[in-house]
Amino acid sequence: MTIEVFEHPALSSAAAQLSALRAAAGRLGVPDPVAALRHLDCSPASISASASAVDTGALGMTAAQEEFRAGVDRAETGGSSEAFGTWADTVDGQYGAAARAAASTAALGVRIAAALDELAKSAAAEVCSLAEAASAAVDAVLAGDRSAEVVSEVSAACTAVLRTVSAKVAALTGLAAELEPLTTPAVQLS
Template sequence: MTSPVFEHPALTAAASSLASLRAAAGRIGAPDPVAALRHLDCAPPSISASAATVDSGALLVTSASAEFRAGVEHAETGGSAETFGIWADTVDGQYTAAARAAAETAALGARIASELDTLAVSTAAQVCELAAAAAASVTAVLAGDRSAEVVSTVSSTCTAVVRAISLKLASLSALAAELEPLTAPVVELS
């Protein structure tokens, strides 16, 4: 049986380490520890790359804003400079707000990628430790032993793995709350 592949390499390694526990769990009807890992799967490098793209976009908007401001200053020297200046200041403010929002979004994306990476790595280490502690009982169940002690150890280990993952998932709600403001445009460009 091949080990499941996850987006995050630490979770792929953990799934491989949990393979025997998963097989023992299947024999006694305990929760599947590898299936629980799926809920934490993530690809921090992809998130970081997206954040870097947004940051590059912010730099382009900042550059366009500077060019626009230079053009406005040049144009304000003739005709209806006052009306044009008010309109230009509004547009310039929108450029600035859009650039700031993009830079803040990029920084948030980079931080979230880092936090997800840390979460995946720490969870993988924690569940591997749990599985290692139950290795003797797992081996016994896989060899056909159905004594209460080994079955209980395997079952409680699977439950502990699921609980550990659930606790880590609960910590993601704070990250999700930080993403909420990004669902509405910061500025409407004229």
């Protein structure tokens, strides 16, 4: 028996719990319930780590903006020209926009990681429940029973797993829409 490894631990656990259903599905030629889980595999911990790195970058950008603003204030107090002040205000605004965009991106990463984690965990729980409900029929198929009743129950369980995964994948559409703003540069540098 092959052990399936997923990025998300709940899906790895679910795959292990679906192994008998998978074996029965293979004997009956119905869709592989474990393969369906691949469509939800994710690593919320990696996304959270990336979001944290972006947030750290945002803090660095804010600190750089503060240092820049302090330098501009010193330069303007020293009698610098008005043109320098206008240019400095533009650059200062760009620093601020970049820092806000980075902080917003980090917050979005945290939300997406949490949503993916919840989707994976809830899918794992649901599919394990489906497999458990069909365990008697699965055992019967694995023992050689091909009666219409047990074949139908195993097939229905596999189909229900696929529907559950499909519903969870469909829920990702909202997350994809949240990522759309990230496809355009947050700041246009002058």
